[in-house]
Amino acid sequence: MTETTISRGNTLPRIRPWLGIAAAASFVVASVMALFWAPTDAVQGNVYRILYVHVPLAWLAYLAFVIVFLASVGWLWTKNPVFDAIAVSSAEIGVLFTGLFLVAGSIWAKPTWGVWWTWEPRLVTTAIMFVMYVGYLLLRGLSTDFSRRATRAAVFGIVAVIDVPIVHLSVLWANSLHQLPTVLRAGGAPALDSSMLLTLMVSLGAYTLIYAYFMTARVSLERARQVRLWTI
Amino acid sequence: MRTVQSGASLHDATVVLDDRVILRAVNLTVGPGLTLVRGPNGSGKTTLLRALAGLVPLARGARQASGDVLYIGHRPMLLRGLTARENLEFFVRFRGGDTRGIDGALRAWGVGEDMDRPVERLSAGERRRAALARVETERVPVLLLDEPFADLDDAGANRLRQTIARARDDGRSVVIATHAHRELDELAKAQVAVDDGAATAA
Amino acid sequence: MIGSAAHRIALVAGRELRAERRQPDGVVAAVTFIAVLVLLESLVVGPQIAREADVGAALFWIALAFATILATMRSFDRELEDDALEGLVALPGGRDALFGGKVLSLTIVLVLVAAVGGILSLVLLNLQIALGVHLLVVVLLGVLALPPIVVVDVVLALRLRARAALVPILALPVLVPQLVAATRGTSAALQGDAVGALSWAGLLFAFAVVYTVIGLTIVPAAIE
Numbered sequence: 001m002t003e004t005t006i007s008r009g010n011t012l013p014r015i016r017p018w019l020g021i022a023a024a025a026s027f028v029v030a031s032v033m034a035l036f037w038a039p040t041d042a043v044q045g046n047v048y049r050i051l052y053v054h055v056p057l058a059w060l061a062y063l064a065f066v067i068v069f070l071a072s073v074g075w076l077w078t079k080n081p082v083f084d085a086i087a088v089s090s091a092e093i094g095v096l097f098t099g100l101f102l103v104a105g106s107i108w109a110k111p112t113w114g115v116w117w118t119w120e121p122r123l124v125t126t127a128i129m130f131v132m133y134v135g136y137l138l139l140r141g142l143s144t145d146f147s148r149r150a151t152r153a154a155v156f157g158i159v160a161v162i163d164v165p166i167v168h169l170s171v172l173w174a175n176s177l178h179q180l181p182t183v184l185r186a187g188g189a190p191a192l193d194s195s196m197l198l199t200l201m202v203s204l205g206a207y208t209l210i211y212a213y214f215m216t217a218r219v220s221l222e223r224a225r226q227v228r229l230w231t232i
Numbered sequence: 233m234r235t236v237q238s239g240a241s242l243h244d245a246t247v248v249l250d251d252r253v254i255l256r257a258v259n260l261t262v263g264p265g266l267t268l269v270r271g272p273n274g275s276g277k278t279t280l281l282r283a284l285a286g287l288v289p290l291a292r293g294a295r296q297a298s299g300d301v302l303y304i305g306h307r308p309m310l311l312r313g314l315t316a317r318e319n320l321e322f323f324v325r326f327r328g329g330d331t332r333g334i335d336g337a338l339r340a341w342g343v344g345e346d347m348d349r350p351v352e353r354l355s356a357g358e359r360r361r362a363a364l365a366r367v368e369t370e371r372v373p374v375l376l377l378d379e380p381f382a383d384l385d386d387a388g389a390n391r392l393r394q395t396i397a398r399a400r401d402d403g404r405s406v407v408i409a410t411h412a413h414r415e416l417d418e419l420a421k422a423q424v425a426v427d428d429g430a431a432t433a434a
Numbered sequence: 435m436i437g438s439a440a441h442r443i444a445l446v447a448g449r450e451l452r453a454e455r456r457q458p459d460g461v462v463a464a465v466t467f468i469a470v471l472v473l474l475e476s477l478v479v480g481p482q483i484a485r486e487a488d489v490g491a492a493l494f495w496i497a498l499a500f501a502t503i504l505a506t507m508r509s510f511d512r513e514l515e516d517d518a519l520e521g522l523v524a525l526p527g528g529r530d531a532l533f534g535g536k537v538l539s540l541t542i543v544l545v546l547v548a549a550v551g552g553i554l555s556l557v558l559l560n561l562q563i564a565l566g567v568h569l570l571v572v573v574l575l576g577v578l579a580l581p582p583i584v585v586v587d588v589v590l591a592l593r594l595r596a597r598a599a600l601v602p603i604l605a606l607p608v609l610v611p612q613l614v615a616a617t618r619g620t621s622a623a624l625q626g627d628a629v630g631a632l633s634w635a636g637l638l639f640a641f642a643v644v645y646t647v648i649g650l651t652i653v654p655a656a657i658e
Contacts, residue, residue, distance in 0.1 A: 076655050079289075079291075128607045128610055129607075131603070131607045132607045132608070134603070135600075135603045135604045135607065138600060138603060139590065139591070139594075139600065139604065142591075142594045142595055142596060142597075142600060143594060144250060144251070145249060145250045145251060146248070146251055147248060147289060147291065151289075151655065151656065152590045152656070154655075155586070155590055155652050155655055155656045156587075156590055156604060158648075158652060159583070159586060159608060159648055159652060160607070160608060162648060163607075163608045163611070166611045166641070166644065167607075167610050167611055169611070170610065170611035170614045170615060170637070170641075171610070171614065173614075173637070174614045174618055229251070230248075230251050285524050286524070287520060287523065287524055300526055301524070302524075303520075303521075303524045305517060305520060305521075306517070307516050307517040308516060309516060309517045309518055309520055309521030309524075310516060310518060310521070311449060311453075311513075311518045311521070311522070312453065312512050312513075312515065312516065312518060313449070313452065313453020313454070313456055313457060313512065314449060314452065314453060318449075318452070322445060322449055323521075323525070325441075325445055326442055326445055326525050326527075326528075326531070327525065327526070328438065350456065359516075
């Protein structure tokens with residue numbers, strides 16, 4: 001393992017407290033806006049407000065997955081352990097957010113449409129993505145050797161991420177043939193009032209900051225673990 | 233067969249497997265002639281040969297080889313489900329070579345009668361001899377043999393010594409890892425001692 | 435260049451098929467497995483329901499996906515003894531030929547397995563075939579799209595514990611597009627929807643190409 005990026009470890013602890021404060025502050029602002037400031041929806045009443053949690057969670061689930069892909073490519077290309085640390089951190093945070101997204105979706109669906117689950121393409125694709133995340137972490141968990149584990153995980157990470165758009169397309173086409181009503185119209189609904197849009201943007205920003213904060217913490221932890229357990 | 237500039241080398245190569253350092257900053261250049269790699273069990277001889285063969289990812293450093301490499305490891309590495317002859321034909325054809333010499337080579341190595349039996353049904357000695365026949369059927373410039381005398385009787389060992397001498401005289405780069413067989417010392421142009429991951433010229 | 439790569443792939447595939455012909459326990463296992471699975475699924479779901487084209491098709495393709503995993507794992511188990519895999523990988527062009535050869539030989543074996551499973555499904559469930567040729571096209575293309583991803587996953591899991599459980603977890607989510615397209619296409623062909631069957635077949639071909647390209651690109655990194 002190369003001994004680079006020790007300097008990076010020095011900058012992260014300095015940024016992290018500020019990042020944490022920014023994340024917490026924006027989360028509070030976003031929550032207040034979501035719960036009180038944004039207007040009540042004419043059709044769905046107040047239940048729709050979970051949109052301000054649901055959409056950012058979806059955004060993060062996919063963002064984290066893409067980061068796993070980029071870090072996986074980085075590892076295969078450079079064999080620099082930093083990329084492996086980023087990959088596993090993003091995968092763990094990603095699986096958390098994806099799980100939360102699916103649960104939040106259920107919580108929204110039940111009072112709104114009376115069902116816990118709809119076979120809407122985006123939901124299905126995200127559920128499959130969740131399983132892929134889990135498979136990724138399982139694959140890592142069963143490996144012992146650092147370098148082989150990183151390579152195995154990177155290969156699977158790349159295959160899985162490339163597959164996600166293909167999965168989405170196939171589920172979309174399968175559903176369109178059967179004319180399933182697209183129940184989950186929100187999360188991109190065109191008729192969003194400007195204040196709703198603003199709240200959504202603020203929420204997206206807040207959750208992204210939370211992701212970044214978790215990432216810095218998790219990556220430092222992983223780097224420390226790498227140095228401690230896998231010496232050269 | 234005259235070959236020019238055949239060889240393989242490792243520059244500052246470090247190999248980490250199962251989180252243990254097996255090879256540490258190894259510098260080794262192998263050229264035409266016989267190089268012996270000696271060391272106790274567990275010292276990293278096998279990994280050194282595998283690194284030269286390009287089979288092991290290097291945590292640090294680089295590996296270069298000019299010319300194709302034939303690596304025969306601890307286990308004979310023959311493909312199951314095929315006969316000895318089919319195995320050698322497979323390897324020769326894979327490299328784009330000529331399969332005509334295979335029967336003769338197998339017979340010379342004492343596997344003549346059993347060359348059409350699936351390798352699973354051969355004894356360990358016969359499998360070893362069939363694998364070693366590849367030295368003659370695959371005319372590659374670099375040969376890496378890991379403990380090739382294992383499972384061989386006296387006749388087989390003699391045959392192997394002759395083959396090594398001939399390969400050396402042909403100008404091929406031969407690397408043999410062994411922990412015995414001092415009689416090879418006089419054939420060798422270089423010796424490498426491996427101990428606990430470090431390789432030094434001896 | 436491409437010619438010699440194809441030649442090497444053919445050599446590896448030829449060796450696989452020859453070994454399988456001499457000792458066909460891989461084929462036998464996969465064929466038995468799909469037969470048992472189809473029988474079991476039809477029984478459990480209930481023959482009345484299983485008789486519907488959609489359901490029958492789904493049962494068949496899921497069974498075939500698992501049979502693929504079984505056959506692939508057995509094919510690689512054979513290499514682990516005697517370090518034969520190393521012998522192949524050590525050759526120039528070995529990794530690519532290994533992937534291509536395994537995929538090719540598995541595809542051929544799976545055509546046989548699909549035939550047995552398919553005929554059994556048709557017979558057990560009394561399925562009516564409206565478009566025979568279309569059905570064949572869909573099944574063949576569906577079979578083509580299965581091995582590349584499974585081979586990559588088996589290679590990844592090669593020396594790990596619990597790989598019998600791990601490989602399905604890794605492979606099945608990635609194979610969802612193939613399973614969806616194959617099931618829909620088969621159902622369309624059974625019911626006489628020519629346009630539907632052909633469009634799903636086209637999609638299957640695209641998936642097969644994409645999966646093979648991904649596999650070919652990524653597998654050298656995965657095999658050490």
